[in-house]
Amino acid sequence: MTVTMKNNKSDTGRLFRLVEVDYLRANTSPDFDIYIQTSDNREPVLYRERNLVMDGTVQNQLRDKDITNVFVPISQEAAYQEYLEDSLEIFLADTDINTHAKTEMLYSTATDMVKSFFENPNSDLLAPRSERLVDNMIQFIGQDETIFSSFLKTGSFDYKTYTHSVNVMMYSQFLAQHLNLGDKEFMRKLGIGTLLHDIGKSKVSNRTLNHPGRLNNKQWNEIKMHPEWGCDILEDQGFTDEMVLDITMHHHEKLNGAGYPHQLSADKIPDYVRVVTICDIFDALTTKRSYKNAADSYSSLEIMRLEMPGELDMAMFLEFIALMSTSPEAVVNSR
Ligand SMILES: [Fe+2]
Ligand SMILES: [Fe+2]
Numbered sequence: 395m396t397v398t399m400k401n402n403k404s405d406t407g408r409l410f411r412l413v414e415v416d417y418l419r420a421n422t423s424p425d426f427d428i429y430i431q432t433s434d435n436r437e438p439v440l441y442r443e444r445n446l447v448m449d450g451t452v453q454n455q456l457r458d459k460d461i462t463n464v465f466v467p468i469s470q471e472a473a474y475q476e477y478l479e480d481s482l483e484i485f486l487a488d489t490d491i492n493t494h495a496k497t498e499m500l501y502s503t504a505t506d507m508v509k510s511f512f513e514n515p516n517s518d519l520l521a522p523r524s525e526r527l528v529d530n531m532i533q534f535i536g537q538d539e540t541i542f543s544s545f546l547k548t549g550s551f552d553y554k555t556y557t558h559s560v561n562v563m564m565y566s567q568f569l570a571q572h573l574n575l576g577d578k579e580f581m582r583k584l585g586i587g588t589l590l591h592d593i594g595k596s597k598v599s600n601r602t603l604n605h606p607g608r609l610n611n612k613q614w615n616e617i618k619m620h621p622e623w624g625c626d627i628l629e630d631q632g633f634t635d636e637m638v639l640d641i642t643m644h645h646h647e648k649l650n651g652a653g654y655p656h657q658l659s660a661d662k663i664p665d666y667v668r669v670v671t672i673c674d675i676f677d678a679l680t681t682k683r684s685y686k687n688a689a690d691s692y693s694s695l696e697i698m699r700l701e702m703p704g705e706l707d708m709a710m711f712l713e714f715i716a717l718m719s720t721s722p723e724a725v726v727n728s729r
Contacts, residue, residue: 410465413474416502417499418464419481422437425648426470426477426495430461439467444473445450449644453671471680475510478503479523486534493537497544500531503542507558508589514546515596520631528563528585535567544566553681555603561681563588565673573710573716575665580637584666587641594624594642618654637666648705668707672714675702691718 404452410429418424419444423445429438441464442452456464466474480701482503486496502526535541539658545564550557566588570581595603599621602613609617624642649660679694689697695715698706 396468397398397674408513409468410658411468411474412463413466414460415453415464415493416495417481417485418448418453419484420453421554422477422481423447424477425473426466429467431457431463431465434692444470464508477505479527481505482527482530486495486530493540494547495542496534497541497548500534501545501548501564503558504531504563504589505550505557510558511590512556512706513595515593515627516630518631518710519588519626521633524586524589525582528582528589531563531585532581535571536566542658542717543721543723546721549666550681553678553683556590558677558681559589559592561677562591562673564672566669567672567679569669569710569717570666573665573713574671575669577631583635583637584641584669585721586633586635587638587666588670588673590628590672591642591645592624594620594622595629596627597623618646621655639665641667645674649707650704652705659665665707665710668710672698672706672711676704676714 413428418428425444427440427444428442430441431438442448456462458533478499482500485491485499488496507523511517511524523620532714545568549561549564561586566584567581570576571585576584598616601618602609605613621643623720625639628639628642644653644658646654646662647656647658647667648671649663649668651659675698679689679697679707680691682688695718698711699715
């Protein structure tokens with residue numbers, strides 16, 4: 395099963411979203427229309443109207459026709475996202491589905507969710523949706539040791555703020571787990587804080603966010619506002635937990651006091667923020683940006699080791715290297 399989820403623009407200008415047949419569950423009534431493409435380059439045609447009960451035969455009929463993807467109109471994408479989020483717990487608990495397919499669905503659902511948060515950061519659903527996703531994620535990644543490798547295979551190599559948020563959440567969970575930093579409640583707060591750590595970038599102009607090459611002073615000052623803007627958004631949405639807000643506010647602080655926004659010194663930077671900073675930098679280095687190619691995992695770790703010793707918690711960073719070395723995916727991964 396591929397994780398590809400992309401938009402297909404047909405000749406008539408109608409927009410559809412590609413959806414895996416495997417993500418449609420039996421005995422559900424999707425609140426979106428399902429279209430299929432009868433041949434390449436043909437506009438998708440309506441296959442099933444919304445709100446019809448789907449028994450298991452629908453998926454089998456599609457598979458019999460060698461159809462692995464269907465289409466949902468972009469105008470109904472929110473209903474599809476809600477369906478995926480509702481399905482996640484059942485999907486992750488299904489013993490007939492393999493670990494990699496589950497990792498892909500988790501990654502895809504989380505990415506969609508963060509994308510919708512960036513489009514609408516003032517949604518009342520920010521807290522309940524992110525909390526439910528993180529609960530499912532924590533339950534899942536505690537299940538088996540191959541999930542880390544699966545995540546490394548699944549994660550997006552192209553930088554987007556929302557895929558970055560999911561990557562940082564996943565890396566941080568695995569590093570904190572490896573370091574045995576805290577209990578389930580700690581991991582939950584870490585998950586929510588990392589998923590939302592860059593939500594303040596929703597207030598940064600697209601022009602600045604997508605600017606290729608070096609930023610000028612004005613653009614850089616705008617970027618540097620995102621931790622405070624992020625905390626404003628979270629507080630407006632009722633987040634009061636100190637750890638979640640601390641991650642959002644301080645993930646760009648450095649141990650030598652050269653970070654932003656508060657130039658905190660090492661003794662003011664807790665372990666969980668140090669974890670996030672390492673994962674944040676690693677993901678930024680290993681993903682492709684408009685102004686730079688992706689570095690592979692090994693080169694990125696070398697850059698961090700050689701160029702950032704005063705900035706990062708080096709003992710923790712060495713543990714991050716040890717964690718990465720547990721997966722063959724980390725060595726070959728070229729993001
Ligand atoms: Fe950030
Ligand atoms: Fe970040």
